[in-house]
Amino acid sequence: MNTEEKKENILVVDDTPANLQILLRLFRDAGYRVRAVPDGEKALKAVESEVPDIILLDINMPGMDGYEVCRQLKNRDQFRSIPIIFISALSETFDKVKAFESGGVDYITKPIQIEEARARVKTHLALHRYQSQIEEKNQQLNKAMKELKEAQSQLVQTEKMASLGVLTAGVAHELNNPITYIYTSTLGLKSNVDFFISLQEKFNELTTQYNKKNLENFRQYMNDHDYQERLEEFHSLVANIITGAKRTSEIVKSLRLFTRLDEDDKKIIDLHESIDSTLLLLYNKYKDFIEVEKAYANIPPVSCYPAKINQVFMNILSNAIEAIELKDQKRKRELIHVQTGSVKENQNDYASVKIADTGIGIPENILDKIFDPFFTTKEIGKGVGLGLSICKSIVEEHNGKIMVDRKKNGGTCFNILLPLNTD
Template sequence: MNNTVQNLILIVDDNPTNVKVLFECLKSAGHRVLVAQTGESALEKVQLVSPDLILLDVMMPGINGFETCQHLKASQSTQDIPVVFMTALSDTEEKVKGFSVGAVDYITKPFQREEVLARVNTHLQLRNLTRKLEQLVSERTYELTATLEKLQDSQLQLIQNEKMSSLGNLVAGVAHEINNPIGFISGNLDQALIAVQDVIECLRLYQQEVPVRETIQKKITEVDLEYLIEDLPKMLNSMKIGCDRIREISTSLRTFSRSDTDDKVSADIHEGIDSTLMILSHRLKANETRPEIQIIKNYCSIPKVPCYLGQLNQVFMNILANAIDSFEEANQNSTYSEIVENPNVITISTATNHQQMIISIKDNGYGMAPGIKKRIFDHLYTTKPIGQGTGLGLSICKQIIESKHQGQLTVESELGKGSLFTIILPIV
């Protein structure tokens, strides 16, 4: 049997005559041959070189063939090497025991050349076929894994696009319904304020030029006219401020959900972060269990960045919302006064090195254990109770930053000491 790549066969036998016969037989058939005279020597050799087949004698000094085979099968590096025992024709008990410890076959003594080569070639062929099958399985497993990852990415992309599309449609409708009446009210308030000032001036002139009768004076006292004259412009100004606030919220909603998934646009990242904070402002305010969550902004002067701003805002939303959730978990065993002494703080910092923009979002909340931190970006992994978390948030965030923007999203966290999320985006 002449092979392009010669098979290596290890003969383990302390009988020189047996070794010589087998060596010449196998060598003439085109195999490479290695010899060991004891079980101990064989175990040492297989640590240095991996034979394709081992011919193992049963009776040897030191550890016998059965013990040697057991050692081979117990080691992960040698357990797949086929072992063929060499035994006398009448040793049925030894043959059975050989199979029980892991041998694949046996060769009877005295050796017959044709039998030796037939059994050796059969097991070498089986060995090679097994290797090819393992390789095919490995390749197919790799292909299936890659396909699964692509399917998961596609699923995340579909979910993300659907969420952004739904949010964009909702905001467009809300903005349309809000902006028209707000514009009408705001414009009329300006005119109303002017009209009220004119009416007040007329009242002042009447007070100066016309004598006030007793019934009129009684009504003036009853309605507290001086207070009304002073307070009515203030009320109108408050209404104007309220309209402006609603307009700001509407603008923030449009900025947050900007539907720009087809092409990148140059955008102000600070504007995106601020719009997200506006959306979350109701969760940042003080309540009966804790004071207001403090927001510290360490913004540097940064250029506009080509990005999908709507999707980036989704990343900011997920990270900031998780930080607020972390505070709620950390505050469970703290009193209001204790939280006042150690306030909940989210620090948002931006920096640039002319090639990249670095956005850091740090909180001093509950933090994460190492096991949770390791899996935090995994698909469908969530630490929230059933019905409260989908396991898609941070997984989608990582895809948005790394796949859509060719950036990086990392997290540093320690249980009880908060978390730091770092987003790196290429400027060009």
């Protein structure tokens, strides 16, 4: 369309005035804009002042010859794509190989055959036009691709922050339990300790003034203050504090393992540790209605980006919990089954993690869409539809695979394969 409106622009370079005249007339009559120059120096200047759509270039000219003009143009980025057709007299020795090597796209011979010259120019102009269009489209595609990648990495970041938000809430709740446990136990412990201190004082008095009556009083004091029960309570309160403190330290350790903020490089990790820490952080979300069954095999450690792999487990386990939550008729205890193992596929060894749930399941007709970005069946505000697409790109970044299966019981099973024996 545009090319119809804007006449195409031809530069003719020839040191023979008669030839220049013929070519000038020929292409002007055919509707092109034509400039004609008699030597190589002027040709380069003409190209600088306005870039032509095609150049017809004589080979044998005084001063700079056609090959040299062609070479110089091909060495400059902004002129490289201009198609150059060499003109050579049949009587001259013409090195075709040299012509193509220096960057020419074609040649015509003198005396000029009008129809042939016109046809060749037309063809190369069309080719050039298509090429420019393709290049332009390519640039647009590259730009779009770059923008898409930037958008994707921002989304991954957003998703990470969102799951961290969910996590912090869960962790805060999780920590609250054992800490309250510890706190109330220490209150009980304090009253017991006060009693034992008073008992110690009474015992000191008894040893300084020992007589039967004081001994009787001492025994009476012990009985009146439930010595035996207090002793038992003392032991159990200490045990409670130990349990609470252990649990607190487990949660803190899991959080550290999960976020792995200090680990941006690949690390050799134990996948079970990764799964366990993720499960622990999600505990509060599922503990009331889901049982987690683990069947861990003896698998070697895996080289990976730990925080990213944790994000994969977090997304898949969260989906499993949500799929069970969405069930109308829940069984008394629903199940998430985590099984690990190692498998060989196409001569490659993989660690495999299968996470199966007894949730609502995935209908057959959407099975091939669930890994697409923004595909979600959840209510607005509940799901963005990025979890699985992020899992897929993380797993593929590790040269692994992620697969999904519908289970006979109606639930879903994800299988994550991560290569073993990689650096």
